[in-house]
Amino acid sequence: MQTTVMATTPIPEISSEHEDPCPTPLAWRDVLNAFRRESASWSVALESARVRGQTIGQGPPLYFLNGFTGDLELFSLTVWLLREDFRCVLLDYPDPLNLTPRELGRMLLRVADDQGDEQFDVYATAFGAVPALTAALDAPQRIRRMILQGGFSHRRLSLSERILVRGSRYLPERIQLQSIRQRIHQQNHRHWFPPYDNTRWQFFLQNALQVPLRLLASRAAVLQHFDVRAQLSQLATPLLVLRTEGDGHSANRDQDALSRQLPQAQIESLHTCGLLPFLTHPHRLSKCIGDFLLQQDRQ
Numbered sequence: 001m002q003t004t005v006m007a008t009t010p011i012p013e014i015s016s017e018h019e020d021p022c023p024t025p026l027a028w029r030d031v032l033n034a035f036r037r038e039s040a041s042w043s044v045a046l047e048s049a050r051v052r053g054q055t056i057g058q059g060p061p062l063y064f065l066n067g068f069t070g071d072l073e074l075f076s077l078t079v080w081l082l083r084e085d086f087r088c089v090l091l092d093y094p095d096p097l098n099l100t101p102r103e104l105g106r107m108l109l110r111v112a113d114d115q116g117d118e119q120f121d122v123y124a125t126a127f128g129a130v131p132a133l134t135a136a137l138d139a140p141q142r143i144r145r146m147i148l149q150g151g152f153s154h155r156r157l158s159l160s161e162r163i164l165v166r167g168s169r170y171l172p173e174r175i176q177l178q179s180i181r182q183r184i185h186q187q188n189h190r191h192w193f194p195p196y197d198n199t200r201w202q203f204f205l206q207n208a209l210q211v212p213l214r215l216l217a218s219r220a221a222v223l224q225h226f227d228v229r230a231q232l233s234q235l236a237t238p239l240l241v242l243r244t245e246g247d248g249h250s251a252n253r254d255q256d257a258l259s260r261q262l263p264q265a266q267i268e269s270l271h272t273c274g275l276l277p278f279l280t281h282p283h284r285l286s287k288c289i290g291d292f293l294l295q296q297d298r299q
Helices: 028-038 072-082 101-115 126-138 159-170 175-192 198-209 213-223 229-234 249-261 282-298
Strands: 040-045 050-057 061-065 087-092 120-125 143-149 239-244 266-270
Touching: 028 050, 028 072, 028 198, 040 101, 050 072, 050 101, 061 072, 061 101, 061 126, 072 087, 072 198, 072 282, 087 101, 101 120, 101 126, 120 126, 126 143, 126 213, 126 229, 143 282, 175 198, 229 249, 239 249, 266 282
Parallel strands: 061 087, 061 120, 120 143, 143 239, 239 266
Antiparallel strands: 040 050, 050 087
């Protein structure tokens, strides 16, 4: 889990001659403000919770599902680049997150019903694989195409994650706990952010640390009941498994397993992007998303 386990995979040395040409960096503050100004807010009531989100853009619907930490604004730079080709629907998980994996899948479908989308595409990162895969298996006619970045069909919790589940729901948000979380994020993510602008890193850190520990614990707790390995052979949804650098050994193992379990899936890697390409390299991620979905349209 990205927020509690430090990445152990060595950071590779990549020659600059193999780098993709870099577009003009986004003025992220201006983009974030424009996203807040131009996106439409919505909320959907579930039986035991309420889901809130934002929608922006025009075209076929593309849903974004967040990972273990942070909120939907982490996607703002990427959806800004996609908004002319897709109607991007972003949602935040309910707090408290007292839903089962199957209920999370139904939550996604309920939001789509409210948005008037009989069919839609999905981009899911890390924890977002839970509602994405569950919904695709329960209602295969609803999800047209799916992109899983850092995804998994089952995740075995580490010792530190089990401690988080058992204890952090009852721990106050003390300053020293926030300091530990900050060091973990520094280890896992800082290297991949643009070196020329420290403010984008500060934006991520502030966004991630505002998520309470009890909500992180509830997300981790969901994983104890999530295992769709035996069902993946039934999955007919066109799928892209998107891999990035910076994963720890357990995450790499999970993605290796997912790739084996989905032999029909396309596999692509984004180098030098880290675990948060939607924030560190939104141009490259948006191109990858657009290329895959447009390719599927041509087939």
